Amino acid sequence: MPEGLLERLDKGPLICAEGYLFEAERRGYLSAGEFVPQIALEHPEVLAQIHRDFRHAGSDVIQAFTYNGHREKMRVIGKEDLLEPLNRNALKIAKSVATEPMDGLPDALIAGNISNTNIWDPDDPEACAEARRMFDEMAGWAADEGADFIIGETFYWAAEAEAALAAIRSVGLPAVMMLAPMANDAMQEGTSVAECSRRLEAQGAAVVGMNCFRGPQTMWPLLSEVRAAVSCPVAALPVPYRTTAEQPTFFNLNDHGNCQCPAPHGRTFPTALDPLYCNRYEIRAFAERCLAAEINFLGVCCGASPVHIREIAEACGRIPPAARYRERMENHFMYGSNERIPGAYKALGDRA
Template structure:
């Protein structure tokens, strides 16, 4: 495997040792738990319920994540402006980084800062380009002060916005993981084919390039071999754990005529439960992605700790959570353990 484009780093060392797992999905998981509001999806939970953020970090590490990613997704100036809470920008970012740093130091995991799509970027409007770069600079600056091992720039549909994020990270002299987000066709919003987009990111200094979010395992996996073949840096793949297909390549497009929430018939984002991948489907994806040459693996919106454990076990690992991996031989109805009562063994055979 090629060495990283930047200076030697803890991330680089980990990637030389083997695949790195990065658990994401904090927005969806904390929304499910009742600590974050769907819609704006701003992570005010960092300030309002910091213990819940810490616990989720710990659960993901327990399940096998090599990375603790500070929960600064959608914690940028534009998102906080939209909800009228600009004054929370710096304290929210600094607290998220502090929580993540404490968990990373305690577990030995890598510490990552995070920046993401601005929902403001317009490639034909230089003013928005300057605004977005300034937003990235301030978040990366706080991450650098917190001593992160690297910064993740993710969920970009525009290559040019991803390059702005990369430039901000490189200016801070930090390693960068940059991932693009595809909704429909496998091209950027500028209509650039994915392998070419990956080459441009790698040439600009990204240490890891790849894809995250929107596409599930079934519709992300076919894209990965071409990306691995296009660049000499490690490739990342972090799908959403939902059953997307050729007719519905992203989870925003998944349809259910019986879904009565908003919008009717389109269960994204709060009615996706029937489409959730099992832990076994996640394991299948992990093995296939590794075989394709992917070195940085994870899951995005919708991931739970059980998914991350399955990913780790598919790579041959035994994280602490593997102590509790299912042992169906002891199940009261379906088990085969001789210690089970004979009547129940017979009942199980009859089912």
């Protein structure tokens, strides 16, 4: 039998690329704000290439792009009839890329995905029941289509995360559960992220951790508390943006202190975050910090590009196919050390 999630984690770090929402939007195949992954039906070849690019960069996991592909979101855009075809097609695309030959790489693991529903309300039992039904159907489709495990992610309600975990466990697949607290640094019920993670582990999660909303700087303090609270593997998938103690999530980031943003909607999130991007070396440093703390399910969430995944892979001691194309500044026409570069051009580099 092929090695599964825990077998691979037993051998070392596991890299999981995410960030498909922003990457598909940047390529012109998804509407920001709405963030519904219709690309799985409308442009499956583009989605397959996104998966392929991240695998080439070092991702060990191909995660089906079903984030926001749940019944409530499909109702919002008036396309509920496309719900099951979207989910199944996304899973089929993930499976096809995970198993296609690529530079001698082993097959990637296939992850199903369920996420925050944005309708969870502890004061509305019917809303909670509807969210549970949504989790059940999506987990069922992931199991039907051959997922190796399911990622439940971006939960800011502890009880919603527990409901998602129950749905994943009911189909017999390992669960990776990731939390995304808002700016108050805790789950919406007031439970700490560490305590919620501890409960999820006790309820059968194979991996617990955090994803999205927070960049490396503001994810780390909470993540380190999670690592201390649990004994299972821990996941760390930040967004690649420079969130701060004053602005701990990317939802309210100012553009270098300037509250005025030229975006039509008046804020940097989600389409004017570009000046606040972490560079690749910052992402690598975060990965190295995680590895030193024995946090070994690693990736990058919304805003990720393949180069970030390559940096994580190399931090893990890997040589992914994309490593062939890492920078070679020694051959740059002004800043290089290559003997063929004329001295006059090197001098230009000092003045440019």
